[in-house]
Amino acid sequence: KAIEEGWTHYPAWDGYLDLRAALAEYHSQYGTDWDPESEVRLFSGSTPALITCFVAFLQRGDGIVVFEPYYMGYSPVFNYLDLKLSPVTLKEERRFHPDIEELKEAIKPETKMIVICSPNNPTGTVYNEEELKAIRDLAVDHDLLVLSDEIYDQFVYEGKHLSIAAMPDMRERTVVILSFSKTFAMTGWRLGAVLADKEVLSLIKKVPIGGRPAAFIQKAGLAALKGPWEPVERFREEYRRRRDFLAEKLNEIDGVSCVLPEGAFYLFPNISGICEDSVKFCEGLLEEERVAVYPGIAYGETGEGHVRIALVKPIEELRRCAEAFRSYAERHR
Structure with missing residues (x-):
């Protein structure tokens, strides 16, 4: 317009x-x-x-x-x-x-x-x-x-x-x-x-x-x-739903721990129980499972041993992400 x-x-x-x-x-x-x-x-x-x-x-x-x-x-x-x-x-x-x-x-x-x-x-x-x-x-x-x-x-x-x-x-x-x-x-x-x-x-x-x-x-x-602001409210509730869903799934995987974030729309799970090198983990996950996440070392030295997952995909794709983490962890832990 x-x-x-x-x-x-x-x-x-x-x-x-x-x-x-x-x-x-x-x-x-x-x-x-x-x-x-x-x-x-x-x-x-x-x-x-x-x-x-x-x-x-x-x-x-x-x-x-x-x-x-x-x-x-x-x-x-x-x-x-x-x-x-x-x-x-x-x-x-x-x-x-x-x-x-x-x-x-x-x-x-x-x-x-x-x-x-x-x-x-x-x-x-x-x-x-x-x-x-x-x-x-x-x-x-x-x-x-x-x-x-x-x-x-x-x-x-x-x-x-x-x-x-x-x-x-x-x-x-x-x-x-x-x-x-x-x-x-x-x-x-x-x-x-x-x-x-x-x-x-x-x-x-x-x-x-x-x-x-x-x-x-x-x-x-x-x-x-x-406005209207109703779409933003829907975004927020959907991100909350995705946060809760994927964090629970990740915390069920041996070698992974995930703090439930209070805001934004990312998870920052600790994957050091599988691989302490976050770049190596991300490369391996992409190559073997065709799932892309971001290495924690990109966010400063203390981010090492973590990866960032953006909650911008629907639940079914996040389910696939969790399955990929589990499969990769079982082979490399």
């Missing part, structure tokens, strides 16, 4: 104001109050938004705290900027939640930023209020910026999504990343956004990276935000 109406020309540099206003209103459900005119900017997907934010605030050799395993899409930027990572391990025995004492020890003199992704890709961790308060306290005490990747905010099965930007003293030191790809299944449309305090966003705008979302895509994004 937007194309037919002629929305095919250059859009406004920061994105159309109606969509930015809708995004500010959407995020207000978490207790924030962004100004659409000066505190919301659109990008052609969340990845350009992430890259721009890292480049805006970090210089080569700066330090960042990151919770590992972490989204593999961060790694190219970390490497490009030669950042000094202080990883905080999300351990399986803690249901992939951080140890606050380890978090405190991760802050170094060169640390400039803390990166959080909640719900987390790949572990499904949903950070609770206590954990976010600890992150806030460290950010305030050490004058750090927090990048809050919230693109899976609609897919929470246990607890609730909280935005650290809504906490006291965090509005001026938090950058929120949002995306339409996961919530509305608009992966190929490439539409994301940054929400941040006016002074913070003004620095992000100085980074000379173009790539505004096409006008008709912005109109589609606005239509998605306006």
Whole structure:
């Protein structure tokens, strides 16, 4: 419809104001109050938004705290900027939640930023209020910026999504990343956004990276935000059903253990009882069973011994996945 109406020309540099206003209103459900005119900017997907934010605030050799395993899409930027990572391990025995004492020890003199992704890709961790308060306290005490990747905010099965930007003293030191790809299944449309305090966003705008979302895509994004939201609710319940089904099947296999994720739509099972090398496991599973999953080592060193399974296939295909795991495990355990 937007194309037919002629929305095919250059859009406004920061994105159309109606969509930015809708995004500010959407995020207000978490207790924030962004100004659409000066505190919301659109990008052609969340990845350009992430890259721009890292480049805006970090210089080569700066330090960042990151919770590992972490989204593999961060790694190219970390490497490009030669950042000094202080990883905080999300351990399986803690249901992939951080140890606050380890978090405190991760802050170094060169640390400039803390990166959080909640719900987390790949572990499904949903950070609770206590954990976010600890992150806030460290950010305030050490004058750090927090990048809050919230693109899976609609897919929470246990607890609730909280935005650290809504906490006291965090509005001026938090950058929120949002995306339409996961919530509305608009992966190929490439539409994301940054929400941040006016002074913070003004620095992000100085980074000379173009790539505004096409006008008709912005109109589609606005239509998605306006609803109806019933399809998103159906997505969430279907992902929950797939999560419960496949996690149960995997936990029945000797050599495999799978923590039930609190959010997002991935499983991150431990396959070290079959093979400690996640790349070797994935290659073998693909070659012998024709099933493709992603090696945990791609999400940081502590992801080794795990694989990531995206719950984007119907139950019958996930059943086939579980059968493939069992068959492979019986031959290689």
